[in-house]
Amino acid sequence: MAAVVTRIREQPTRLRRLLWLLLYTLLAIFLMLLLPQMGSAGGPRYIAGVNYFDAGTKGTPLTWAQGSISYYTDQGDLSPLLVHAAADLFVADAFSDWTSIPAAAVATTLAGQLGEDVNGTNVIANGNGTFTMPSDILPTAVNKPVAIVYDSDGAVTSALLGSGAGNTLYCFTNSVFGGADSLSTNARLYALVIVNGNCAQTSSQLPDLKYRMVRTFGRVLGLDWSQVNLNVITRNPVPTAADYAGFTIMHATDSISCVPISICYTNPDQPKMDDRASLSRLYPVTLQNQSNFPGKQLSKTQFVFIARCTSWMQMASRHNPCRASTSWLAGSILRLVWPRGRMRQRLFLDSCFADMPEIR
Amino acid sequence: MPSLRQMTRDSGYIFAGKVTGIERVADSLTADVSTVRITFQVEQGIRGVRTGQTLVIREWVGLWEQGERYRLGERVLLFLYRPSQLGLTSPVAGPLGRFTVDRNGKIDLQPDRIASLASDPAEVQLRGKTRVTRRDFARAIRRLVEE
Numbered sequence: 362m363a364a365v366v367t368r369i370r371e372q373p374t375r376l377r378r379l380l381w382l383l384l385y386t387l388l389a390i391f392l393m394l395l396l397p398q399m400g401s402a403g404g405p406r407y408i409a410g411v412n413y414f415d416a417g418t419k420g421t422p423l424t425w426a427q428g429s430i431s432y433y434t435d436q437g438d439l440s441p442l443l444v445h446a447a448a449d450l451f452v453a454d455a456f457s458d459w460t461s462i463p464a465a466a467v468a469t470t471l472a473g474q475l476g477e478d479v480n481g482t483n484v485i486a487n488g489n490g491t492f493t494m495p496s497d498i499l500p501t502a503v504n505k506p507v508a509i510v511y512d513s514d515g516a517v518t519s520a521l522l523g524s525g526a527g528n529t530l531y532c533f534t535n536s537v538f539g540g541a542d543s544l545s546t547n548a549r550l551y552a553l554v555i556v557n558g559n560c561a562q563t564s565s566q567l568p569d570l571k572y573r574m575v576r577t578f579g580r581v582l583g584l585d586w587s588q589v590n591l592n593v594i595t596r597n598p599v600p601t602a603a604d605y606a607g608f609t610i611m612h613a614t615d616s617i618s619c620v621p622i623s624i625c626y627t628n629p630d631q632p633k634m635d636d637r638a639s640l641s642r643l644y645p646v647t648l649q650n651q652s653n654f655p656g657k658q659l660s661k662t663q664f665v666f667i668a669r670c671t672s673w674m675q676m677a678s679r680h681n682p683c684r685a686s687t688s689w690l691a692g693s694i695l696r697l698v699w700p701r702g703r704m705r706q707r708l709f710l711d712s713c714f715a716d717m718p719e720i721r
Numbered sequence: 722m723p724s725l726r727q728m729t730r731d732s733g734y735i736f737a738g739k740v741t742g743i744e745r746v747a748d749s750l751t752a753d754v755s756t757v758r759i760t761f762q763v764e765q766g767i768r769g770v771r772t773g774q775t776l777v778i779r780e781w782v783g784l785w786e787q788g789e790r791y792r793l794g795e796r797v798l799l800f801l802y803r804p805s806q807l808g809l810t811s812p813v814a815g816p817l818g819r820f821t822v823d824r825n826g827k828i829d830l831q832p833d834r835i836a837s838l839a840s841d842p843a844e845v846q847l848r849g850k851t852r853v854t855r856r857d858f859a860r861a862i863r864r865l866v867e868e
Binding site for chain 2 (some may be wrong): 376484488491492493494499500519520521522523524525526528530533534535539540541553580584585613614616617618620653
């Protein structure tokens with residue numbers, strides 16, 4: 362008699378568990394469908410389409426082949442403060458903010474110099490409506506895939522953007538500009554970056570210059586703008602410390618009151634969680650390429666999406682967030698995403714604690 | 722940061738208008754540089770152009786790739802640099818020199834723009850407003866030019 366009573370009492374509990382399981386699974390599926398639509402995180406700047414591109418690349422991001430980028434710098438100085446060698450170090454430092462991301466298989470190399478000091482005398486009008494620039498800063502110069510021009514007096518900036526654009530007054534928008542200029546049928550081919558020397562005249566200008574250079578290099582590497590934590594700018598809702606901490610360097614625009622940039626953000630030139638995750642997705646470290654990138658960690662980019670779901674799950678679980686995310690709920694999602702994903706599922710379970718700090 | 726006065730000083734063209742044409746001008750020679758040719762129908766000429774005029778500008782294609790783009794039919798108020806020796810121009814101070822014009826012809830002044838405008842005592846007419854008519858905006862700019 363007692364056993365019968367127990368069974369009757371257990372049945373509603375089991376039923377309730379099943380209903381909760383069903384509810385959470387449906388909610389997870391709903392979020393999986395909804396979150397990509399929101400498109401708030403960073404991502405690739407260019408994705409191969411149907412025309413022009415190789416058939417096999419359709420829908421895939423266009424990145425630098427093998428994640429290896431050789432860049433060439435101007436023969437001249439950037440400014441009296443950053444003469445040629447110092448400017449090269451400055452550029453390398455800015456690139457390293459991206460290349461040091463442990464789970465991104467991307468590396469940059471200063472491969473040499475451009476063939477000239479690019480300045481106002483060799484960026485010239487032809488008189489017939491066309492104009493000429495040195496051949497190694499044109500999109501056709503794929504043997505020098507990334508060209509960095511040190512525009513010491515702002516003349517090149519003014520020539521390309523308009524008369525007066527190179528003045529110090531316009532450093533907020535015109536200190537570093539450019540980006541990918543040419544795409545092949547399956548990868549990036551060429552990028553041009555112009556650095557305005559008028560924005561490197563004093564040491565107080567350098568933090569802002571570096572911030573803008575890192576952002577431009579993010580574009581060169583293939584990242585698009587991100588919309589994560591835009592409430593930092595809109596103030597709606599009022600941003601928390603966590604919102605600031607996660608505010609991407611690849612946000613589209615800054616408030617004009619952010620001069621110098623440090624008054625608005627701490628460590629402004631450092632890629633944040635979403636920036637790092639975005640680059641890792643573009644250039645994943647795999648078993649195949651890991652040997653080319655010594656010290657890099659295998660990417661678990663596939664976990665980033667799940668990790669975002671997990672964040673929600675962690676909020677839902679008061680007691681043991683990892684258990685909540687790695688038990689039946691995570692299993693259900695993983696089985697939906699990867700029907701044969703047992704190995705990945707295990708990696709994900711293992712990485713639940715290990716990866717979250719890295720991603721953050 | 723440039724004030725409205727400084728932006729006005731460095732502008733070759735200031736106008737509100739509608740984008741009526743966009744054309745990429747490909748390089749014809751190896752050493753040539755591609756540009757984008759943008760045509761505007763000027764609806765309110767303020768500086769350098771007259772109301773009703775058609776204005777054609779050329780932007781460096783790299784800028785277009787960077788995100789400085791226009792759409793056909795889009796209405797904007799632009800402060801444009803004087804064309805360079807290459808004949809190229811772009812909005813003064815990038816996005817700061819570009820204002821959205823709504824269907825009613827009013828210019829949208831975003832909050833941070835308002836802060837910028839308020840920093841200049843001469844820009845009293847625009848201070849504290851979120852939307853102004855093209856005519857009021859033009860009047861304020863002309864006053865800056867005259868002072």
